[in-house]
Amino acid sequence: MRHPLVMGNWKLNGSTGMISTFIPALLAKLSEMKKCNLVIAPPLVYLHQVRSLLAGSVIRLGAQNVDIHPAGAFTGEISAEMLKDIGAKYIIIGHSERRSHHRESDEIIAKKFALLKAQDLIPVLCIGESEVENQAGETQGVCAKQLDAVLKTSGDKAFENAVIAYEPLWAIGSGKSATPAEAQRVHKFIRGHIAQKDANSAEKVVIQYGGSVSPANAAELFEQPDIDGALVGAASLKADEFAAIVKAAADAKRN
Numbered sequence: 001m002r003h004p005l006v007m008g009n010w011k012l013n014g015s016t017g018m019i020s021t022f023i024p025a026l027l028a029k030l031s032e033m034k035k036c037n038l039v040i041a042p043p044l045v046y047l048h049q050v051r052s053l054l055a056g057s058v059i060r061l062g063a064q065n066v067d068i069h070p071a072g073a074f075t076g077e078i079s080a081e082m083l084k085d086i087g088a089k090y091i092i093i094g095h096s097e098r099r100s101h102h103r104e105s106d107e108i109i110a111k112k113f114a115l116l117k118a119q120d121l122i123p124v125l126c127i128g129e130s131e132v133e134n135q136a137g138e139t140q141g142v143c144a145k146q147l148d149a150v151l152k153t154s155g156d157k158a159f160e161n162a163v164i165a166y167e168p169l170w171a172i173g174s175g176k177s178a179t180p181a182e183a184q185r186v187h188k189f190i191r192g193h194i195a196q197k198d199a200n201s202a203e204k205v206v207i208q209y210g211g212s213v214s215p216a217n218a219a220e221l222f223e224q225p226d227i228d229g230a231l232v233g234a235a236s237l238k239a240d241e242f243a244a245i246v247k248a249a250a251d252a253k254r255n
């Protein structure tokens with residue numbers, strides 16, 4: 001049985017002051033949470049502060065990116081080994097904002113995926129189509145191509161101990177989430193695509209939905225059989241809203 005995973009991606013937001021009030025407030029709201037795994041991915045400079053505040057709690061530490069090199073003369077970069085050293089476990093790669101603003105290709109992302117696995121870290125692989133691709137009926141083809149790059153590099157069992165976040169680009173930060181039925185169709189396709197290579201990892205892999213998840217739409221999304229939690233952007237910066245999304249995931253009764 002898959003436990004839902006809710007992950008907050010703070011993107012380029014946060015400060016030491018915000019963190020010192022946000023984390024205790026969130027922990028207080030989550031005291032009764034049992035069935036949902038929870039991760040926060042702050043900006044890299046705040047990993048240490050967040051780790052200290054999360055010590056002894058159920059919330060795990062995540063990060064938003066990793067470099068493709070293990071070490072060396074790469075100014076400004078952070079390696080998988082460093083992320084492991086600081087205590088981060090779940091590492092987002094392939095977010096559409098990095099694919100577009102930093103021109104990260106499927107091949108670069110597949111390399112990052114392999115580096116994270118080599119360090120026993122959990123890659124959170126973001127995939128998803130643009131609005132144009134969606135309207136052209138290319139959603140499945142785009143997702144398949146993004147998954148195949150990883151399967152080609154890391155093998156048929158690549159998604160053992162990994163997470164996939166399906167994030168349609170048109171839903172990110174737009175206030176317009178995919179409907180639960182739309183998202184479920186794509187999640188089912190993703191699981192089926194992985195099953196063609198390895199049925200066991202397909203059954204176990206956590207597939208999150210991301211894109212304008214809020215307390216208003218979370219419960220319905222989490223009722224879907226192939227939606228295993230969420231990758232949350234804006235709402236993860238508000239303790240009340242994030243806690244409500246986590247509660248919806250913990251309470252979800254799926255068929």
Ligand SMILES: O=C[C@H](O)COP(=O)(O)O
Nearest residue numbers: 009172173211212233234
């Ligand atoms: O990583 C998170 C996603 O990009 C979703 O962001 P959002 O919840 O602000 O739409």
